[in-house]
Amino acid sequence: MDTPQKTVTQIETPVSKLKVENSPVFNYINSLSPITTVKSTSTAQTFSSLTFTSPPPVFTTPHVVASHKESRFRSHSNSSDPSKVGPEASTLEEEEEEEALLEKEPSQNLKNESVTNDGACEDVETDLQRMCDDNVKRKSDTPDWETLISNSSDMLIYGSPNDSEAFRCFLQRSSDSKTRLCSGGSKPALDPSVSKSNEPESSDALSILHRGVRRRCLDFEMPRCVVPSIGLHLNAIAMSCKDNNVSKQHSYTGNVKVGLQSSTTPALPSNDIVRESEAREAVEEAPMSLALVEVNQSSPKKKRRKSEQAGEGESSCKRCNCKKSKCLKLYCECFAAGVYCIEPCSCVDCFNKPIHEDTVLATRKQIESRNPLAFAPKVIRNSDSITEVGEDASKTPASARHKRGCNCKKSNCLKKYCECYQSGVGCSINCRCEGCKNAFGRKDGSSFAGMDTEQDQENETSGKSGTAIPLPPSTPMSLRQPLSQLPNSSNNMLLSQQSQQHLHGASGSSLYNNSQSSFRKQDMSLLSHSRIDTIAEERAEDIEDIENLIQSPVTNINAVSPNSKRVSLPHMESTETTPWRRNGGRKLLLSSIPTFPSLTPHH
DNA sequence: GAGTTTGAAACT
DNA sequence: CAGTTTCAAACTC
Incomplete structure (x- = not known):
């Protein structure tokens, strides 16, 4: 995986060829502003990548809005530099138009999304990815995962009732990741006054902010960074997608947080489940505090039915009804999902609670010792x-x-x-x-x-x-x-x-299922998440093992499916034969992985 | 809401 | 590994 530092190197190399840019001042500024840097990079190359990459079929779907939004960003990205050359110039006019549209559209688009009800998850993924990209490109700015997590709040914006404000807020932050104009946490969009107060006074200013976003979305030929939401936490993302069906306005906050918090963290602490629970409670509480109070007053079955009818399925509102398993077996949906049981659950003698953390973790370990992938997502999606x-x-x-x-x-x-x-x-x-x-x-x-x-x-x-x-x-x-x-x-x-991650994903996915999220790291995380509770030192080795597994020829068994239509290998002849793309197909192998010895923790 | 059916998980 | 039991969700009435 390309580290941000690596990215910096790639980007700065061509820059250094220019005289003016050799000055220390420029370098300093350059190091501060990814915008400037990207602007000066090999735009032609970038453009070619963008231009000749055939648009995925996704553009034909009703959700074209979101996709288009992104593609527009790409276009802008390329044309944002006045010094652009070649084909980029041809997009200038288009850019002007789009820019005008962009200033008007956010709320409109989002409105459409809320109507179609199908794109929310997609949007989350798309935005997530965009932020991932941003994160990568932002290099020295905030190269830590925390940033990505914090950025998750940006995504929440899109699901907020105040979409347009939120969108602007996101743009603001995008344009200045350091000042974080909308650092109001996970609910910046809920307070219009806040975002308004920070909002540039004119649409010109906004337009500038847009450009900021565009610039940071430049290098699309780069392998996209890992989109979070993996393994256990696929569920979280998938949940967010589902929740979306019901109450888009508030479900993102917690759910996305769950997915990000867990999956973007390279090595989860042993008590990750606690965080999940907290996040999950946040997920649950927010909605309830808003409107869904009646949930607590219904019987479990009613709750379940209600949530199902609302389109949640096994969503973040997943509630178990365990009687004998103490919620410490995979029978328990909560436990299986890697989350603590919460109030709405109707379980009896539940041990799947923070106060029994030790028990929970021990049980998890035990189960994982039997089946290392017991807590991995059951459904493997090829992004x-x-x-x-x-x-x-x-x-x-x-x-x-x-x-x-x-x-x-x-x-x-x-x-x-x-x-x-x-x-x-x-x-x-x-x-x-x-x-x-x-x-x-x-x-x-x-x-x-x-x-x-x-x-x-x-x-x-x-x-x-x-x-x-x-x-x-x-x-x-x-x-x-x-x-x-x-x-x-x-x-x-x-x-x-509807429906995603998916998951991909939990997701899962989720999230996860975004076509551009299939970076190998994801696979690694996907696998390693089954042992989230193992000692941190083991993790690196494990991941290495898993990575080896993934790279192993054995992994190609996924291509042997009798149903070649279903389990087709990635199109290697595609213009996008980047590593992350190739790895998309590997996810299919999970089914065979449990038999591999290297998955067992090294003791 | 109670009872039945079902198949995964757990156990032997 | 196969057979059995346990379990909780899904489903039916």
Whole structure:
């Protein structure tokens, strides 16, 4: 992974060729301002990368707004420098137009998003990534992870009820990462007066800020930094996506925090679960304090149903109802998700609480000793799915697969009993299911064949009373969204555009599932998260091992899937053959990884 | 809301 | 590794 320092080196090399820029003063300024630096870098190169990279299918989705927003930033990035040369100049006019639009659009776009209800998670990822990029490019500014975490509050903005203000706020911060005009923490957008007071007085000023953002989004040929939300914490991100369906205005705050806090930290402390819990409580409390108070007053089932009906699924509002497991086994959804049980849970004799931290951690260790990936996300999503399967991608979450596969006997993988179905992914060769009719993709791969199979599924499922089987998400966008949020029968149709990380991701994903998030580090984290509680010193070794695993030829077994359509390798001939892209396909191998000895902690 | 079904997790 | 039991979620009535 490219460290910020590395980036600095790359960037500054061409800069130093210029006379003026050799001066100490310039260098100093340069070191302070990533904007200036980037501006002077090999823009032509950057541009070529941007220009000739074919837009992913995502642009065809209804969520084009967000994508376009980003692409616009890219465009701006290139043209922000007056000294630009070549093709960049051609975009000047466009830039002017877009800039004008940009000044008006944020709220509008966000409004659209809130209406379509499908892009929120995507946006979070996109923004997250953008911030990651920013973070990388910001190099010496704040090269620590804390910055990224703090930046997460920026993302929250997009889910705030005050989107336009928030957007501006974000821009402000982007333009000046040091002064942090909107350093109001995680809820800058909630207080319009605050952001207004910091807001530039004219749209010109705002425009300048926009430029700041653009500049910092320049180097797209660089491997994008790891997008957080991995492993356990995929859940968090995925949650955020789901929560989004319900109450977008407040769900980001905590959820994103969870995802970032945990996954952006290279080495999680042993008591990470505590933080998760705190974050989670923040997630839970914020909404409740706002509006959802009634949740606490309902029965568990009601709660669950309510949340499901609201489209949350196994969201941050995940509540268990354990009676005998003490919430210390994987039966417990909370425990399995790596979070503490909280008040809304209806568990009995619950030990999955901060006061029993030791017990929880010990149990986790024990479980992990049995299965190192016990707490890893069950569904592995290939973030390359957007581009890798081309047209097929528009029909199914092709690359996402359940890690271990299901073992369904009677449900035909058509009910949420089936983990694959529940996660919104098709069954795979790993599944031992019988009579698989998974609407997201059958074990034999038949459901990916095309129309007739879809019709087939429709016929098969439509006859069943009470169980509305959703067709596989129909847009590529869904590939990027957490499919784990399974379509409830009540809102199946709405799901066609929703869902991510995904996860990818938890996500998971989540988050995680963004096509540009597949940096190897992510894979590493994905794997290593299963042992988050292991000693810190082991971590480095573990990660190394895992990295080796990932690099090992054995990992290519993911390409051996009988269903080549589903588990296709990344397009190596693609113009984007950056490492992070290649790694996208590796995620698929998780299913085989547990058998590798190197995953066991070194004792 | 109670009862049943289901399949993952845990156990032997 | 296979078979069985336990468990809690999903589902049905």
